[in-house]
Amino acid sequence: MTLGVRAALLKDGQVMLVRHSYTPGWYLPGGGVEPGESVYEALVREIGEETGAELSAPPQLFGLYRNVPVHRRDHVALFVCHDWHQPAPPRLPNAEIVDCRLFAVTSLPPDTTSATRLRLDEIVGQKPAAADW
Numbered sequence: 185m186t187l188g189v190r191a192a193l194l195k196d197g198q199v200m201l202v203r204h205s206y207t208p209g210w211y212l213p214g215g216g217v218e219p220g221e222s223v224y225e226a227l228v229r230e231i232g233e234e235t236g237a238e239l240s241a242p243p244q245l246f247g248l249y250r251n252v253p254v255h256r257r258d259h260v261a262l263f264v265c266h267d268w269h270q271p272a273p274p275r276l277p278n279a280e281i282v283d284c285r286l287f288a289v290t291s292l293p294p295d296t297t298s299a300t301r302l303r304l305d306e307i308v309g310q311k312p313a314a315a316d317w
Contacts, residue, residue, distance in 0.1 A: 185257045189227045190214035192246070192264045192307055193237055194289070199304060201296065202234050203283040209297040223261050235284050236274040241267035246307060249317040260317050264307055
């Protein structure tokens with residue numbers, strides 16, 4: 185089984201999204217859990233690497249999703265993070281992230297991925313939580 189993490193960094197009706205260098209669209213920041221790393225450690229690392237943000241309080245585990253498009257044994261842990269700050273934005277573009285911005289949850293960019301839109305709809309209570317990413 186493989187495991188990844190994603191963060192919904194929410195503040196004042198906005199969410200932080202990232203654009204990767206290797207695939208189109210806007211995504212919630214996150215990535216894979218490395219060997220020997222806890223899910224929480226992976227979340228903190230990925231948030232820092234991709235957005236320059238730091239958590240000010242523990243995140244809330246929102247859900248654990250099966251991610252069949254990646255692999256039938258892949259799973260993603262989604263965390264909601266309300267208490268965070270961004271001491272400095274990341275240096276962009278870099279090898280992985282080309283853009284990182286806050287968007288109103290109600291006005292996401294057109295090329296936000298469908299999975300990102302679905303997860304945000306679940307978080308704000310517009311849709312029931314799904315089993316699959």
